[in-house]
Amino acid sequence: MEIMEMLKYILPALVVLLTAYLLIDKLLRNEEKRRNYELRKDASATLTPIRLRAYERLILVLERTIPSTLIVSVAKPGMTNLELHTQLLASIRQEFSHNLSQQIYVSDEVWTHIRSAQESLLRLVNSTAADCKPNDSASVLAELIIQVYNSSENTPSELAMDKLKKEVRILLQ
Numbered sequence: 001m002e003i004m005e006m007l008k009y010i011l012p013a014l015v016v017l018l019t020a021y022l023l024i025d026k027l028l029r030n031e032e033k034r035r036n037y038e039l040r041k042d043a044s045a046t047l048t049p050i051r052l053r054a055y056e057r058l059i060l061v062l063e064r065t066i067p068s069t070l071i072v073s074v075a076k077p078g079m080t081n082l083e084l085h086t087q088l089l090a091s092i093r094q095e096f097s098h099n100l101s102q103q104i105y106v107s108d109e110v111w112t113h114i115r116s117a118q119e120s121l122l123r124l125v126n127s128t129a130a131d132c133k134p135n136d137s138a139s140v141l142a143e144l145i146i147q148v149y150n151s152s153e154n155t156p157s158e159l160a161m162d163k164l165k166k167e168v169r170i171l172l173q
Contacts, residue, residue, distance in 0.1 A: 047105075048171065054105035055168050058114060061095050062157045062164075065121055067149045071142045084138035085129040088145075092121050110167050113160035120156040124148060 063069065074087045096118045103111045128144045149155065 051105040051171060052168070054102040055164055055171075057099055058102050058106065058110075059161060059164055061099050062114070062117060062161050065092055065095050065117070066157060067121070067124070067145045071145065075138055075142055079138035080134060081129060081132040081136050081138055081141040082134035084141050085125060085134075088125045089122060092118060092125070106164070107167060110160070110163045113156065113163045117156040117160040 064073070070088060070091060071084075074091050075084055079087075096114075103114075106114075124145060128148055129141055131144060132141045
């Protein structure tokens with residue numbers, strides 16, 4: 001009988017202990033989730049403006065490297081095709097290299113499109129320059145670059161800008 005008497009006290013105590021353990025465990029897990037949510041919310045509040053500035057900078061790079069805009073900023077009176085070719089390549093590389101660090105704020109997909117836009121522009125400048133005589137007026141090369149670029153339906157720069165804009169919209173939702 002003594003065992004039965006002891007079980008009367010031990011069994012309810014074990015049930016109470018188990019219930020207390022489960023409740024405290026659930027409470028601690030909920031508190032940890034709440035803290036993690038708060039940390040993510042604070043990080044998001046800090047990172048969102050930085051990410052938006054990165055998107056702005058990358059859009060500016062893509063806009064500044066559209067051939068018509070780029071040629072206006074690079075071309076000088078009296079330049080030859082060879083000089084314009086060299087200046088365009090240097091300017092494209094410089095624009096993109098100044099913004100390499102922005103890749104940490106955008107998705108890999110967007111960064112791939114941005115790199116593709118740069119490579120496409122470099123190929124365009126090189127291929128059109130190959131069709132021109134080096135000592136001719138730079139206007140010949142400039143016109144040819146703009147003509148070829150404008151004949152494309154969806155240029156890599158436009159695709160990259162579209163991807164950037166979509167990603168920003170998703171970020172702001």
